[in-house]
Amino acid sequence: MTHMKSLKPRVEDGRSIDDYRVEEHIGHLLRRAHQRASSIFQSYMGHVQITPTQFAALTKLRDEGELSQNHLGRLTAMDPATIQGVTRRLIDRGLVQIRPDETDKRRMLLRLTDAGLQLTEDIIPFGFDITDDTLEPLSxxxxxxxxxxLTKIS
Known part of the structure; x- marks a missing residue:
């Protein structure tokens, strides 16, 4: 998936730099779509003060039960620094608990607390609404x- 950067840009099909429109650029369009999704997410989840990455971690812990922080990060597509911050905030809020792995004392396992499970189950239905509202302009x-x-290019 890593692409080597060329020192010289490819210009194919007779394209000219005068033909480039930033508003048609994939990064620009994805950023705008992300802004839309984030705004809609905030409108539904702002009252519980949960971020999209925290929501992903909570729902994945509900799905899987107990996971190492590293495994949770891989399952939710978060780098180690991000998942560490996410789990720390969830632990601090009493939504996730941590314990040493009995088979590997170097590894810590995460799981939802009772409060974390209740909150997660209360807010999962908003996930459907967020998706529906974000995609609403489309048939x-x-x-x-x-x-x-999106899945194919992710």
Whole structure:
């Protein structure tokens, strides 16, 4: 998935720099879509003060039970520094607990507390609403295609 950067940009199909429009650039469009999704997420989750990365961690812990921080990070596509910060905040809020792995004392295992499980189950339904509202401008067929294509490039 890593791409080597060329010292010289590729110009194919007779494209000219005069033809470039930032508003058509993939990064720009993804950023705008992300802003939309983030704003909608905040409108639903602001009252519980949960971020999208925290929501991902909570729901994955609910799905999987007990996980190492490293494994949770891989499952939620977070780098080690990010997952460490996310789990620290969730532990500090009493939503996640940590314990040493009995088979590998160097590894710590994370799981939801009772309060974490209750909160997660209370807010998961908002996840459906967030997705529905974010994709609302698209037809059902477009939504399915869009999600398939995003999955393919992720």
């Amino acid at each position: 059902v067929e477009e939504q399915e295609l869009f999600l398939r294509l």
